[in-house]
Each structure stands twice: as C-alpha cells, then as structure tokens.
Amino acid sequence: MPVYIHQRKDWLKFNWNESVIAPLLARVSHHQGRLLGRMEGVGSKFRAEACIYTLTLEVINSAGIDGEMLNSDQVRSCLARRLGMEITDTATADAHIRGIVDMMLDVTQNYTQPLTSERLSTWHSILFPTHKSMSVLSGLPGKKKIHLQAPDAGLLASEMTRLLDWFNGAERLDPVLKAAIVHLWFVAAHPFEKGNGRIARAITEMQLSRADRSDLRFYSLSSQIRREGGGYYDILGKKQKGWHDITDWLEWFLNTLDHALTNTDETSGIVLKKARFWERHLGTSLNERQRKMLDKLLDGFEGRLTSSKWAMITQSSQDSAGRDINDLVRKRILEREPGGGRSTNYKIITETIG
Numbered sequence: 417m418p419v420y421i422h423q424r425k426d427w428l429k430f431n432w433n434e435s436v437i438a439p440l441l442a443r444v445s446h447h448q449g450r451l452l453g454r455m456e457g458v459g460s461k462f463r464a465e466a467c468i469y470t471l472t473l474e475v476i477n478s479a480g481i482d483g484e485m486l487n488s489d490q491v492r493s494c495l496a497r498r499l500g501m502e503i504t505d506t507a508t509a510d511a512h513i514r515g516i517v518d519m520m521l522d523v524t525q526n527y528t529q530p531l532t533s534e535r536l537s538t539w540h541s542i543l544f545p546t547h548k549s550m551s552v553l554s555g556l557p558g559k560k561k562i563h564l565q566a567p568d569a570g571l572l573a574s575e576m577t578r579l580l581d582w583f584n585g586a587e588r589l590d591p592v593l594k595a596a597i598v599h600l601w602f603v604a605a606h607p608f609e610k611g612n613g614r615i616a617r618a619i620t621e622m623q624l625s626r627a628d629r630s631d632l633r634f635y636s637l638s639s640q641i642r643r644e645g646g647g648y649y650d651i652l653g654k655k656q657k658g659w660h661d662i663t664d665w666l667e668w669f670l671n672t673l674d675h676a677l678t679n680t681d682e683t684s685g686i687v688l689k690k691a692r693f694w695e696r697h698l699g700t701s702l703n704e705r706q707r708k709m710l711d712k713l714l715d716g717f718e719g720r721l722t723s724s725k726w727a728m729i730t731q732s733s734q735d736s737a738g739r740d741i742n743d744l745v746r747k748r749i750l751e752r753e754p755g756g757g758r759s760t761n762y763k764i765i766t767e768t769i770g
Contacts, residue, residue, distance in 0.1 A: 430597060432663040437593075440670040444592055447677035448628065455634055458691040466687045467632040468495045470680070475520050478617045478638040481648070486513060495521075515542040523618045524633055527625035530584045533576060536607075539618060543611040575605045583619070591627035595620045596669040600662060603652055617641075640676035648672075690714045693764075700747065705730040706740050710749070713764050720753070720761040 455463055472492040479486050487507070494509035494517045496502070509517065519539050529535075583598055602616040617638055625631060641648045651668045693714060702710070709726060719725075727737035741762055744750040753761040 430660055430662050432661065432666050436663055437666050437670065440667060440674070441590060441592060444670050444674045444677065447674060448592075451634055451677055451680060452628060452630070454688065455632070458687055462687050462691045463632055464499060464501055465690075466634055468492060468499060468501060470633045470636050471495050471520055471524065473636040473639045474621065474633065475516055477636060477642045478614050479516070481617075481638060481642055482611075482613055486516070491517060518542070519618065520621075523622045524625050525631045527622045527631060531580055531619065531622065533580065536615065539615055540608050540611055543614060544609065576607055579605055583623075591623060592670070592673070593666065595623035595627060596666050597662070598623055599669070600652070600655060600665055604656060635676045635680040637673060637676050640672050640679065643679075644672055644675070686714075686716070697749070700749075703740065705732055705736070706744060709740070710744075710764070721763065722759045722761055724759065 455466065458466075469492075472488060472495060475491050475495075476486050476488050487509075489507035490509040490513045493507040494514055498517060498521055519542050522535075522539070579598070579601055582601075583594075587594075589597075599616050599620045602619055603612055606612050608615065620637060621633070624637070625633065647668065651665055655662060655665050690711075693710075705726075708730060709721075712729070713721065723734060723737045723741055726732075726741060727734050730737065730740075732740075741750060745752070745762070748765060750762045751765050753763055
C-alpha cells in the first residue's frame with residue numbers, strides 16, 4: 417500500500433536542491449522581465465488586447481486539460497465586454513462561459529485580495545455543483561490506478577486552513593516558487609470532488625499575477641501544460657507518492673513556465689507590430705470600416721481578403737467596399753496580391769507593419 421505525501425508527518429517540510437532550481441528560476445525571471453518590459457513599450461489599448469488574447473488561451477486550455485471544450489469566440493467576446501474593450505467579434509457567451517470568465521477575472525484582477533475558503537467555494541460552484549474529498553483513478557475495472565489521494569475528511573479542514581494561511585501570509589520565498597508550491601499543495605489537499613486541477617491552476621495564475629505585480633496577463637501556463645503533453649499528471653502523481661523533496665516538481669514547473677514565456681514572444685511581437693502600425697498611421701484619415709478591417713488583418717486574417725469579404729464583414733455595399741479598398745491602396749497601406757484568378761485579393765504592405 418503506497419504512502420502518500422500528505423500521510424507523512426512532515427509532509428509540508430518541502431525542500432529542494434537549490435543548485436538545480438536557482439539557474440532555472442533566474443532564467444524564468446529574466447524572461448518575465450523581458451516580456452513585461454516589451455509590453456510596457458506599447459499603449460494601454462494594445463496591452464489590454466494582448467491580455468484578452470492570453471486570458472482566452474488560459475481559460476480554453478485550463479478547461480481543455482480536464483477534457484472540457486469551450487467556445488473560444490464566446491470566451492474572448494465575454495472577456496472583452498467584461499474589460500470594456502471593443503472587438504470585432506461579438507459572439508454571445510452562454511451562462512457557463514460567463515461564469516468561468518468572471519472566475520478568471522476575479523483571479524487576475526483581484527490578485528491582491530486574500531484567498532479564502534468562501535472564494536474557493538464560489539469558484540468551484542461555477543465549475544461543479546458539489547465538492548467533496550476524493551481520489552483520482554484510472555484504468556480498467558479491477559485494475560484501477562490511484563494518481564492522487566486526498567487527505568481524510570477529518571483532516572481536510574485543517575489542511576486547507578494551513579494552506580490558505582501560508583498562501584496569504586508574508587514570507588521570504590520567491591513568488592514564482594510559491595506559485596509552484598501552492599499548485600502542488602492544493603492538488604495534494606484535493607478538497608473538491610471535481611475541478612481541483614482547474615482551481616489549482618487558477619490559484620497559480622493568481623500567484624503569478626502577484627509575482628508580476630500586474631492584473632494584465634501576457635503568458636498562459638495552461639496552454640504550455642497542454643502543449644507539453646502528459647507530463648503534467650505524471651509528475652503530480654509521482655509527487656503524491658514521493659518524499660518531501662520537490663526538486664523534480666519545481667524543475668518541471670519552472671521549465672514549463674519558461675517555455676510559456678518564450679512562446680509568448682510571438683504574441684508580444686504581433687502586438688508590438690500592431691502598435692507600431694497604428695502609431696505610424698495616427699494622422700491617416702480612415703473610416704471605421706477601414707479601421708475594423710485593418711485590425712482584422714493585423715490580428716491575422718484567415719484566408720484571402722477580397723472586396724466581397726470586406727463588404728460582408730463590414731456589412732456594407734460592394735461599391736463601398738471597393739472605395740474603401742482603393743483608398744487604402746492609394747495610401748500605400750494595402751496592395752493587390754499577384755494572380756488572384758477571377759477575384760482580386762489584397763494584403764497589408766509589409767513595410768507598413770514595421
């Protein structure tokens with residue numbers, strides 16, 4: 417019979433190999449600072465757009481890790497509305513998605529507020545109707561494998577009190593390491609029947625917001641966890657049965673977080689190019705239809721842009737679409753793509769993006 421980490425008398429006396437973790441932590445801190453510095457260089461509108469994009473990825477992928485598929489257009493549209501941003505897509509979110517978005521915004525916008533059992537219960541009620549302690553099992557009937565084992569019901573209240581007191585308290589621990597430890601600790605405590613992983617990831621996002629000292633999120637840990645494959649549950653399961661040395665968990669967490677920060681360079685690059693484009697055209701006379709379509713092109717328009725698509729998206733006549741496009745061609749913002757067959761295709765002139 418395996419002995420689980422929380423069944424050990426000294427299970428909360430976590431320790432790790434500093435010589436292994438220190439260089440990883442330094443690399444993560446460097447990439448965090450580099451990303452946040454780049455985003456400081458753009459206007460608030462573009463930072464908000466990048467934040468909406470990142471939060472959409474976080475909501476979608478945190479749910480996806482546990483097998484729930486959410487509509488990304490609904491998530492993005494709901495986030496934009498909640499944050500007072502105007503976007504071109506206006507999908508209407510259902511009540512479930514609205515609740516999940518509100519939960520994520522509570523995590524990131526109110527990161528300085530204490531984490532309480534009531535707050536956790538509110539988050540959980542959005543995801544699932546009941547909350548009990550449990551084990552997580554897999555495998556064929558009769559050959560079940562236990563990945564995670566929660567503390568006994570009698571210990572649960574005291575364990576959660578200890579966790580919340582530690583999380584809300586001040587201590588001399590790097591905030592990124594604290595994010596990694598609270599993730600492992602919450603999963604080990606396993607207070608709810610379902611959704612513990614998603615809530616652990618939410619608490620981690622809250623702590624990473626504290627580490628960044630910002631309510632704007634520019635990188636998604638859950639997206640990277642999904643990208644990394646099955647290693648997430650493997651390492652969590654291993655630590656449930658392991659000693660209190662958590663070097664391997666911290667190593668996995670920091671590497672995954674570093675990959676998330678590195679992969680975000682592409683997103684921040686798009687935002688920076690978009691910001692430079694609009695700065696360059698600050699004095700250019702453009703109508704609302706043109707601004708809307710240029711935004712779409714800068715965000716990565718799928719397919720080829722034709723006058724017919726322009727008219728359909730902007731809900732304008734074909735003649736108006738033609739005039740809008742020709743005006744942008746004259747202003748050296750759009751150009752005709754070579755070929756194109758029966759219909760002419762257009763794209764933003766690369767030099768104007770910067």
